[in-house]
Amino acid sequence: MIETMDDAASMVLQAQEHLDMARYTPAMELAVRAETLAGTPAVRAHALAVISACHHRLDRYAQSIEVGLQAVRLWHELGDLAGESSARSTIARVLILTGDLTESLDEGLIALELADLSGELRPRLLALTAIGIVHLCLRQHELSIEYCERAAETARLLGDVAVHGSLIDTISCVFMGQAYAAREEGNEEAALSYGRLAADRAREAMEIGRQCGHRYYQVNALGNLAEGLAFIGRPAEALELMDTIQIDPELDSVSMVTHLLDTRGCVHLALKNYDQAARLFAEALELSAGNNTAMYYCEHLSEAHEKNGDFRAALEYHKRFHTLFTLVASEAAQRSASIAAIRLETSRAQDYAMRERARAEELYHSNLELTRHAESLLQQSLEDPLTGLANRRLLDRLLETEGQRYSIALLDVDHFKRVNDSYSHQIGDQVLRQLGALLLQSSRPADHAARYGGEEFALLLSDQGDEPDEAVAERLRELIEAFDWTPIAPGLRVTVSIGIAAHHEAGSATALLEIADRRLYEAKNGGRNRVVGPESPSPSTAPGFTASN
Numbered sequence: 001m002i003e004t005m006d007d008a009a010s011m012v013l014q015a016q017e018h019l020d021m022a023r024y025t026p027a028m029e030l031a032v033r034a035e036t037l038a039g040t041p042a043v044r045a046h047a048l049a050v051i052s053a054c055h056h057r058l059d060r061y062a063q064s065i066e067v068g069l070q071a072v073r074l075w076h077e078l079g080d081l082a083g084e085s086s087a088r089s090t091i092a093r094v095l096i097l098t099g100d101l102t103e104s105l106d107e108g109l110i111a112l113e114l115a116d117l118s119g120e121l122r123p124r125l126l127a128l129t130a131i132g133i134v135h136l137c138l139r140q141h142e143l144s145i146e147y148c149e150r151a152a153e154t155a156r157l158l159g160d161v162a163v164h165g166s167l168i169d170t171i172s173c174v175f176m177g178q179a180y181a182a183r184e185e186g187n188e189e190a191a192l193s194y195g196r197l198a199a200d201r202a203r204e205a206m207e208i209g210r211q212c213g214h215r216y217y218q219v220n221a222l223g224n225l226a227e228g229l230a231f232i233g234r235p236a237e238a239l240e241l242m243d244t245i246q247i248d249p250e251l252d253s254v255s256m257v258t259h260l261l262d263t264r265g266c267v268h269l270a271l272k273n274y275d276q277a278a279r280l281f282a283e284a285l286e287l288s289a290g291n292n293t294a295m296y297y298c299e300h301l302s303e304a305h306e307k308n309g310d311f312r313a314a315l316e317y318h319k320r321f322h323t324l325f326t327l328v329a330s331e332a333a334q335r336s337a338s339i340a341a342i343r344l345e346t347s348r349a350q351d352y353a354m355r356e357r358a359r360a361e362e363l364y365h366s367n368l369e370l371t372r373h374a375e376s377l378l379q380q381s382l383e384d385p386l387t388g389l390a391n392r393r394l395l396d397r398l399l400e401t402e403g404q405r406y407s408i409a410l411l412d413v414d415h416f417k418r419v420n421d422s423y424s425h426q427i428g429d430q431v432l433r434q435l436g437a438l439l440l441q442s443s444r445p446a447d448h449a450a451r452y453g454g455e456e457f458a459l460l461l462s463d464q465g466d467e468p469d470e471a472v473a474e475r476l477r478e479l480i481e482a483f484d485w486t487p488i489a490p491g492l493r494v495t496v497s498i499g500i501a502a503h504h505e506a507g508s509a510t511a512l513l514e515i516a517d518r519r520l521y522e523a524k525n526g527g528r529n530r531v532v533g534p535e536s537p538s539p540s541t542a543p544g545f546t547a548s549n
Contacts, residue, residue, distance in 0.1 A: 008037040012047045019050055019057075020162075022216035024253075028054040042083075045074035049087045056094050059255075059290065064094045085114035085123035092130040096137055105134045125154040129167065136174050139181065144174045149393065162217060165208030169221040172201035172228065179231060192232050197400075199228035200510070219245060219256060223263040235270035242267060258284040258293060265300060274308035295324035386429060387436030390450035395458055398448055399509035406448075406460040407469045407502045410516040411439075411476075414495045414528040416455040423489045428455075430488050435496075438483065442476045458516075463503060470533040473498045477531055497523035500533035 011034035018027035031050035038044035048071035055064035068091045075083035088111035095104035111127035132147035148171045155164035175198035182191035202225035209218030222245055229238035242264050247257050265280035281304055285297040298321040306314035382394040390398075398406070413419070413435065420428040432455065439449040439457060446462035459476070461469045477498055485492040499520030506512040519532040526532070 008034040008043050012043055015050045019053055024054045024057045041074055041078055045071050045083055053090050056090055061094050061098055065091060081114045081118035082120040082123045085111045086126050089126035089130045096133055101134055101137055108134055121154050121158050125151055136177060141174050141178045145171060162212040162214045165205045166217045168201050169205035169224060172198045172224050176228060195228055195232040199225055202228055223260055226263050226267055230267045230270040235267050238267045254287060254289050258287050262297060269304055274304050278304040291324050291328050295321055295328055298324060384451040387433055387451050389436045392453055395450040398460060405463055408512055408516045409459040409461060409473045409498050409500045410520045411457040411496045411498050412520055413455040414497055427489050431494055438480055442479055469500050470531055470535060473500055473531045495529035497528050498531045499523055502534050
C-alpha cells in the first residue's frame with residue numbers, strides 16, 4: 001500500500017494515541033513516517049513533537065532536544081501558541097533529566113505563559129506538570145504540590161481520567177519526598193504522616209490506572225504504593241501487593257521491569273530477607289539499560305550485603321557504586337554540552353536565543369502580575385465553577401487539616417437523572433446552582449458547603465454549633481423540599497437524601513467519608529428524601545416515602 005500526504009495527518013493522530021498510552025515504539029514509528037510524508041507545516045510540527053516526546057520517554061535526551069527545537073521553531077513560525085507550548089514542555093521535562101533544572105524551570109514558565117495565552121487546557125496541563133516536577137527535583141515540595149494539583153484540576157476539566165490519575169501518583173511522590181526529608185531530620189512522626197499520605201495517593205492513582213486500562217500508570221503507581229507501605233512499616237502488605245502484578249516483557253519497558261525488581265528488593269530489605277533482596281537487586285542491575293540506574297542498584301546491593309553480614313560483597317558493590325557515580329557525572333556533563341551545542345547549532349539559534357532572552361526578561365519584570373494570576377488560578381482550582389461552592393479538592397484539604405472539628409453530611413439529589421432526561425441538562429445545571437445557594441443560605445458561619453461531585457454535595461458541620469447535626473440536616477432537607485422550583489421548570493420538584501457521619505466516629509477523613517456515604521446509601525435505599533445519621537432509626541423502620549423525581 002502506497003502512503004500519501006493525506007495519510008500523514010491520520011498517522012500523527014494515531015502516533016499521539018500510542019504516546020498517550022505509553023506505547024513509545026509504535027508511536028515513534030508512526031510519527032517518523034508521518035513527518036516524512038507531511039504535506040503541511042502543522043502536520044510536520046505535530047509529528048516532530050511526538051518524536052521528541054518519544055525520544056524523551058526512551059531516554060534519548062539529546063535527540064529529544066534536537067527534534068523538540070525543530071518543532072518549537074515550526075510552531076512559532078505558524079503562530080501556534082498551543083503547539084509551541086507543548087513542545088517546550090517536553091524540552092523542560094528532558095532538561096530535568098539532564099540536571100539542567102534552572103533552564104528547565106525557565107522553559108516550563110515560558111510554556112505556561114504560551115498555554116495561558118492560547119486559552120487551551122492541554123498545553124497548560126503539560127506545562128504545569130513539568131513545573132511541578134522541577135520543583136519536586138529541587139525539593140521545593142509545597143510548590144510542587146501546588147503546581148501538580150493545578151495540573152490535576154486541569155486534567156479533570158479536560159475529562160482525562162488517566163492523566164488525572166498519573167498526577168495523583170506524582171503528588172504521591174512529592175509526599176514521599178517530604179517523608180524522606182522528615183526522616184532525615186529525625187522527625188519520625190511527620191515522616192510517617194507524609195508516608196501515609198503518599199500511600200493513600202498512590203493507591204488512588206493505581207486504581208484509576210487499572211480502571212482506565214493504562215498499564216504503565218497502574219504499575220508505576222503500584223510500585224510507589226509498595227514503597228510507601230514499606231516506608232511506614234507495612235512491608236508484608238507491600239510484598240502482598242507486589243505479588244498481584246506480573247511482569248510482562250511484552251507490555252513493560254526495561255525501565256519499568258527494573259523499577260519493579262528494585263522496589264520488590266527494597267520491600268524484602270525492610271522484611272530483613274537480605275538474600276532475597278540482594279537477588280532482586282542483582283537481577284535489576286543485570287537488566288539495567290544505563291549507568292544511572294545501575295548506580296542505584298549497586299548502592300542497594302551494597303546495603304543488602306552489609307546487612308546480611310557479607311562485608312566483602314558490600315565493599316565491592318560500594319566501589320562499583322562510586323565508579324558509576326563518577327561516570328554518570330561525566331556523562332551528564334557531556335550530555336549537557338551536547339544539548340547546548342544542539343541548541344546553538346539549530347538554524348537561526350542565536351537570533352532565536354536573543355528573542356527568548358528578551359521574552360524571559362519580560363517574564364521576569366511581569367513576575368508580580370503572573371504571581372497574582374497564579375494565585376487567582378489556584379483559588380479557581382479550589383472552587384466549583386457551576387455552583388461557586390468549594391470543590392472536592394478544598395473539601396479534602398479541610399478534612400485532612402481540620403477533620404477532627406467537623407462532622408460531615410453528604411447530600412444526593414433524588415432521581416436527578418429524571419430531571420436531566422425530562423427537562424434538559426441545562427435545567428439540571430440550574431437545579432444544582434440553586435441547591436448550592438440553598439446550602440450557603442442554611443449553613444452556619446463555621447460550616448463549609450462543597451460540591452462533592454455530580455449531583456452530590458457535602459456540608460462540613462462544625463462542632464462549635466449548639467444545634468445537633470441531624471437537626472441541621474433535617475432543616476436543610478425540609479428547606480429544599482419546600483422550595484418553589486417551578487420558576488426553573490413548571491412542575492419541577494426536588495428532594496435530597498442525606499447521610500451524616502459524626503467526627504468522633506472515625507479516626508481519618510477517608511473513614512468519615514465512608515460512613516457518611518454508607519448512610520447516604522441507606523437513606524436512598526430507605527425511600528429517599530430523608531436524613532440518616534448516627535442517631536437515626538434503621539431505614540427499614542423509618543416512615544416510607546417515595547420521591548416523585
